[in-house]
Every structure is written in C-alpha cells, then in structure tokens.
Amino acid sequence: MISWRKDISNLSFWREIRPIVQQEPHRVKVINFGLAWLKARTGSQHSEPWHTGEAPEIILGIPFTEAIDMWSLGCLAASMYLGALLYPGSNQYDMMRYIIETQGQPPDHLLTYGYNTSCFFQRDCNSTTSRWKLKTPDQFHRETGIEPKETRRFKFTSLDQLLHVRVINPDNAADKIAEIHDALMFVAMVKEMLQLDAAQRITPRQVLEHDFISMRHIANIYSFSHYVRSCYDIMGVCQSKAPTSDSESCGLPLQQPLHDHLHRPAESSYSS
Template sequence: MQERHFQPLSLMAIRPIVVQMAVALKHLKSVGIIHADLKLQNVMLVNHQQEPYRIKVIDFGLACETSAATVGSYIQSRPYRSPEIILGLPFTEAIDVWSLGNIAAYLYLGSLLYPGYTEYDMMNYIVETQGNPPEKMLNSGLKTSCFFYKEFNSTTSNWKLKTPEQFFEESGIKPTERRGRNFTSLNDLLHFQQLGAQTFTDKAAEMCDLLMFVEMVKEMLQLDPERRITPQQVLDHSFARMNHIGYLYDLSSYVKSCYQHMDICKEKSTVSSDSGTRVPRDYSRPSIYRGHRRWSLGNIAAYLYLGSLLYPGYTEYDMMNYIVETQGNPPEKMLNSGLKTSCFFYKEFNSTTSNWKLRRLNNFLKSQGLSPQREEEETYISDDLLHFQQLGAQTLQIKLQKCVIS
C-alpha cells in the first residue's frame, strides 16, 4: 500500500487476495491453528510482475493451537484486533476472519477501518460503527469494565460505553481520534468510491459487486464470533465465486476483467503457510445464465436512479418488511413453500380462508433475538419511483417491472 501511496485497490484486485487468504485460513482451521497476527504487513506478494496478486501469508510467530488458546493473551495487532480479544473472552480461529475483514476494508479504503491507538479507541470506533457487542459477550468479558459501565434503571440494566472523558479520568490515557473518516455503519462503505464504469451494464455489474463485497465484509466483521463467517463460507460467498455477476460476462468488460484477475486462483490457489500446499478452485468463465439474478439487477437499476438503496435492510426481516410495504406480499405459492416463511409470516385463519400475514416487529424480535433497523431515507410504494425524477421515469418503471418481479 505504501508503494501505491495508499491508493485503494479495485474490487477486482481485492477479490483474489481475499480468496487466497481465505484458503490459507481454511487450511489453518483444518489443523487447529490460529495465526493470531494477520495484518496487511504479513501478506506478501510472491511475484507481482509474473503472477499479479498471487500472495503468501507469512509470520507465524504468534500462532497457536486452538486447543491451547489462552484467555487474556496479548495477540493481534491493534487495528486488526477482534472484539473477543479486546474484551478478554475465549477465542478461536474466528479472530483471524475478523482480521481478514479489516484487511479487505483496508484494501478498499486505502486506510485502516479502525486505526485505534489504544484498545479503548478500538472499542469506541467499533461501537460507533457497528453498535455494542452482544450482551452475552459483555457479561462474560474479563476486560468489559475497562470500556463499559452498567447503567441501571427501574427494571433493566444495560452496558454503556464509557465516554472518552470517563476513560481518561479512570486510566490516565487520553483517547486519540485517528480516523480520516467516521463510519456510522458498515453500509457507509457503499458510498466511499464512485463507480468508474461507463456503460450501464458495467455500472450494474460493479454496483452488484460492491453490494456483495460490503455484505461479505459485514459477515466477516460480525461482533459475535459464533455468527462470524468461516473461511469456507468466505470461499463460497457470492463475492468470491462471482455468481452474482457471471451472467453478465458476455455483456460487461468489467465482469470479464474480474474473471481474468481470478486466473491466479484456478490451479494456483494460495498457500496456507510457506509450505506450498495448493487447492484448485473453479473461477472459469460462467456458462449458465441465472435468471433469478434479475432481482439484483432491478435493485441496482433502482440504486443508480435513486442514489440510495431501495431496500437497505440490516436483517432479512427488514428486507421482507420493506418489500411487503412497497410491493405487497409474495405470491401465496411462494409463502406456502418457503422454508423460512414462518420466520417472517404467520398464518391467519378465519371461518373460510387462511392468509399469510407479516409478523409484527416485536414478535420477530422475540423469535430471533435481533433488532431490525430502518436505514432508508425514503419509503416507497409501488409507483412512487415515477415521481422521484421528472425525466425518464416511465421508462425506468417499465424496466423495473421487468427486473424486480415477485
């Protein structure tokens, strides 16, 4: 990054790096090893001239067996340190996936996502961007009280992050703001770079790629290590496998370039250490058109038109709630057959018929333990896009009706 003067990498360049590192972590996990110091400085380009973006993971000085992981260990470089390490919790190979998520964000931003000088800075940045760690983590952390205090009221108690002034008064260490830009959500990554593509097809592919990249980063940076994506799931993710843009191969120069960049991952996938072990992967040209991707393309078209996401759901419940609010219920046959229908809908019976109804927010929270968040600036109903701009609205509506179908 220093040689590039900290200029961000393109998504097509980030993908092979992330995939190779995920293969390395998959190997380490299979033998029960935690790298424990994964950072950009420990990712080495092998021969960039002859094999662009072929990398090797180095420096296993802090590596340990998962079975020997000791709570309170001083491991991981601070900007890549996971919440469970900061809080003093038991840890697994999931801490390396957290570091990988930060590396991916670093490559995309050209700067550290969480450049904390102290662990308080780190926790402060994380909470500001992603919210508090789960209650169960805060209740069990050996170092939770270093960063949080318990706020009591008449019926409940909640953990609150200490203010910089409180932390300074207690520790004598003055928190330092080192971020170039403050993110209030990982979704802010969607608006960091402008799309460089010229044609509509390339813009659609690049936007879809960005959506999948941010989704992958969010899954790698899950605060709860039990919910964090695994190395194998990184390899199976749409961003890694490109199955979200493959159907545009013959129409988009951007997609063709993406596949060319992944040539290094075909039969020369990265090593898990310096040993040279390779794992073949299939990143060849796609041959099957995936018709169900029209939904993604329709959402991209709406994003390019609105300048913001049409359905910016933080959870699947948020997504379904927005869709139903805008387009109505999915068809009965879909609801009757869906494996997850009951997560979002319940069956309402009367004397002669039964109908699916979207669950209310409180009922969803009770069943899932999640907290849906509304992030959209505008709420739309079926034909509202016609009135968003004066020019070209009717043409857009026709295109959206063809792409975004229940």
Template sequence: MVVDPPQKRRASGFRRVRDQRDLRPHVNPRPGGRRVDAAGQFLSPLRQLTTNIIDTYRIANPQFKYESATNPRRVLTKPSKPSHNEGYDNEDYDYILYVNDWLGTEEGHKYLILDVLGQGTFGQVVKCQDMKTHDVVAVKVVKNKPAYFNQSMMEVTILEMLNTQCDPHDEHHILRLKDSFIHRSHLCLVFELLSSNLYELIKQNQFQGLSTQLVKVFTAQLLDAMSILKDARLIHCDLKPENILLKTLQSPQIKVIDFGSACHERQTVYTYIQSRFYRSPEVLLGLPYTAAIDMWSLGCIAVELFLGLPLFPGTSEYNQITRIVEMLGQPPSYMMEMGKQTGQFFDSYVDMYGRKKYRLKSLEQYSREHNTNEQPGKQYFKATSLPEIVNGAPMPAFKTGRQGVEMEKELNNRQSFIDFCQGLLNMNPIERWSPQQARLHPFITGEKWTKPFVVRFSSSFSSFH
C-alpha cells in the first residue's frame, strides 16, 4: 500500500512570497485607536511616548501642566543652598546657577547657561549661548553686594571706553565686552569667549618654561595692549598670567582680561592691589602709584613665561619685599621716605656720615613685631641675580649640524631678554620703562642685541608727563 506524504501545513500568519511586491510592508493608513498630530499624521506609540509625551500626559490627566522650570537641572553654584534674594542667592550672595537656566530678558538678549567657567571673590563666570545670535559667550555674574556691583560698573565703563574709543577695530589684544544687564539684582557682563590662560599654558608645559621666541610673541602683544591703556591713562592693577588668555589653542594670539580692579591714573583710591607675586615695590611700600605698576607686573610675567616658575613667589608681603631686595637691592631713598608701609618692613638708622639709611627687618624681628610665624619661603632658583637665573635655564635642543649657530643666537636672545626685563624690573617707577619705550627694545623688534638698551630722554619725558 502506497501512502501519500503528509502535506506540510503553512504556519499561521505567514504568506507565500511570489515576487518582490509581496515583500513590501503593509501599513494601515488609519490604525484604530491612534491619535493624530497637528499636521494630521497618525502618531506611532514611540512618538506618543517621546516627542508628544506632554500631550499624552494631558489626555491621561486634563489637569496636567508642564513647565520647563520643573525640569531637573545640574546646579553649577557652590554652595547651592538658597539663603538670600528670595532664594535666588546662596549664603555668599552668589546667584544660584543651573544648566539650561536663562539669564537676561525677553526684550534684550537671552542667554542659555551651558556650564561654569570659573568662580572668584567677585562672583561667577559661566559659558552661555546667546539665543539671538547663537554665539557662545562668557557671562560674568557679579555677587549681589554693593561693593562688587559698583566695581563691576566701573569695569563696564572702562571696557566700553576701551572697546569703542581706544580699540574700535579689536586690534590691540583687549577683551571685548558684548553686553551688560541686571538679572534678579545681579549685574551680568557678557564677554567674548576665549581659551586657556597663560598660567594653564605654563602648567601644561610641566613648568619647564617657554622659548624666548614665544615669550617675545606674547610680550609684544602685551606691550601693545599696555600702550593703549597708558594712552588712556588707565591702570590694569592686576596683570598676571591668569588674566592673559589665548584666543584659541591653535595660535599664540592673546587678550588681556579682568578689568575689575582697573582705575584711572587720577583715581588711585585702593592701596591693596595687584596679586602678590606681581605686586610692585611702590605698592608694597604704600606709595602713590601710576601705570608703571603694570610694567613691573609685565617684567615678572615675562620672566615667569621663560622660566616656568614665578620670579618672586612671596608667601607674604614681607616675604615678597625680601625676595625683591635680595635680587635687586633696596628701593631708592625717596621711596623709603615717602612709603607709608616702609616702617612695616625696614628699620631706619643714621650711618657714620649722618645720612639716614634703611635696613630690612630680620625674619625674627618681623615675626615678633607682627605676631606672625613668618617662614623663609621656598627658593626656586639657586642663583640670586636675574642674569644668572636666566642664563642658568636649560638650553633647548638644537638641530644637528647647526648647534654652534643656534647656541650663539640663543645666548644673544637671552642677553637681550635679561636687558629687557631689567628695564621693566627697575625699582624706581620714574625710571621704569613705559610700554612705548619697551616696544623699541631689540628683544621686541628682533634686532641683534649688542649693548644695553638706553631710552632717549625725549621719549622718557613724554612718557612720564
């Protein structure tokens, strides 16, 4: 008996494929139970639970109301506990900032907060996006205190003058102020967004120092900016590597920032100015000061860029003046006589010829008189004179076959650099070079250095008049 083979039964739900047309997906244009969007398109379950989830919630609960303010946001301010200004400020009177929060108003520019860039005594700086122009900017949000508010209003005035009158075409390496406004009692200043500061550059280089060529490129730009300030009779008052920023990481173009301590030469009301490592002898001694204090700071910065370490890393004001005197000798007599703080650091005595002289107080005497535990401070360099320190820095690696030529060029560059820095680090602010004078030095112009640079009396006279 012959039995027919059993028929294969097709699985339920499967169709026979005869040609390509049978492979086309079948889409139901009007699926049951689906709602449509504003354009009349049927919504898939995925869209109903993602892009259209607010409507989905509202259908499920007609009382549901969505507000972006209720979104969970990363807080950027520390401490973040509300304390003042109706809960908008913390205990330090800093505005409590969140990622994706807004600064500004609907009428003016609105700034979407992206991240924090820094925090200081004045307040905070955040990276924001200008929602009108879509530019990414830096916004300084000043503390909600009258002293900081007033000082920052001075910064606005100074930068507006520099940007519009002194450097209208953005050619002289000065920070650009784009906008300013008040947000919930906080003054906000909007700046162009820049890159790393020069301290971070030194740090990334393992504090090994930069080449004389790169130091020259940076210093020439700083002198350009300071010439503009000098002509405007403005003093920056806080020049240091942290306040000099690279425009981008791809080029050595820089900008001078933070005019929060700046003042006019006729309005030198503050006596406690300049960061300690870069503080000039006249400020330390309590003398009236001029734009020459910025040139002292520039001298300190130039040497630090080359060496990778600060030249005068004082642990206190006494330690600062001690380091300066050890390297450069005592300030001129007239500075000692006029200085309101001279007696803090020096004892006066009469020499055998009846002349009044000054002697730096010993560590023990200063500690005893001021009830402090002064320490000598770390010595970064074995040598004590500027020429010895600069010449003692490691030599760069020279190309094979050109060692002799390159070595001679580097040694000449170093001699020129030493002479240049000595003109800036002159104890006497009247003799210290102005930016206009310093720009003529061979180290900046690129001419071969043959002898000590001497400024002409005429340019000196015009510079200090």
C-alpha cells in the first residue's frame, strides 16, 4: 500500500482504476484507456457501461468530475488491503446497497439531483431524516427482473472496521506502534477518498500531502522500527521507477517528484 506515490494527470481521468497482476513490485501502471475522458467531456452519461468501483455519482446519474477516479482509487486501496473487493456488486443496485450499508445513504441533495435515483430509491414520506429510501432487494427484483445477490467477502457497517481485518502483533514494540499508527492513517485516508459527496472527496494533491503518504506520523521511530525503514525503502524503489521523461509518461507532463512529499526522519535517525 505504501507504493502509490503519483498524482493524477490534470489532462484526463480514467473512470476505471483496477488492479492487475504484474512482475514489477511497487510500480503503478494505468492501462485500458478505452474509458478515459478528457476533463472537457465531464458530465452525466447515462448509457456508459458500469464497472465495480463506480462512484455514487455515476450510479445515480449525476454530472461528474475527475473525483470519480479518487473514488475508484479508494476502492482499489481498500481492496488491496482486504485481499478482496470492497464493493463487488454484480449490478449497480447491489453496489449502492453495499455502499449504504457501509457508509450510509448519499445526502438528499445528491439523490434528488440524480437522473437514475428512482431506479434504486423510492420517496419516503414517513422519514424525518431523508426524502428517499433504498428499494428492498425484493422490490428491485420485481421491478427489474434482476436478482440482487450477496457477493461480499467482508460485510462492514463502517469503514472503520477495516482496522479489525488484520492482526497487528509484531515482536518489536516499535514495529507494533508504527503498524497501528499506519493502519489508522491508511483508513483515515481511504475514508476521505470515499466521501459520498464528490465535492467533499480528497483531491490527488491532498492525497500526496496526507500523513499516510508523507509518513510524518512514523518518521520519528525510523531508527527503532524495521517496518518504518522498509516503508522508506519501498518509497525509494517507487521514486527510482518513476518516469523521467515525457516519453515514459505517455507524453503527459511530469508531476512533482515524489520525494518532495516525504517527511524525512532527522539525519541522526538514519544511523543504526
């Protein structure tokens, strides 16, 4: 997880970010440009094919921006951490149902604005908190002929439950402290990447400045923790594999060097 350190181009957005199996550890590749759009084409496209990791605004049919890539990246981050898809729905209803069960319902101003909202929600005149209510699986099945299915390996009622998936119990006390703090920062970052309202979602630049990426929260125990040192080593590998020319970056402008965002330990901390 420590190995993502690249900003997203300002020229385009991908709309679908997914993992691939490759033989180059700690290097991120973006492939499958069939769904990539120039930012000038942003909008609400109701006929586009859906995919796992779709942002709520895509499912609801709300005009969208490059913030949909941040949602996809957040889903990918959680999936890499879990070893399974966070929201693996076989249709958009299931994906929305999983999102709501884990993160709550999108706010009314999004649902009211959504072109596709009535496909998944119905008006709720009895509620004092929301104008909309998600259709039940049986109701959705009756109306569409599509049978909702449970395909999740992990069923969460909060993204905070990501913290309980892995057992952190290294022998070294400093490693334990570092891993616990790193997990906390990772989940905090994922929660910001998966904000239901795109306007509240973290930006690529803010991700690079997040504590999980800069590692400022664990830099002070560099000398005592093998885990922290390995994180910095991985960062070095990532930086060494970053594109160094326009040709390597598919002609897109190169971004600010990754190491500029790192919080380096004090010089004395490097001595072991």
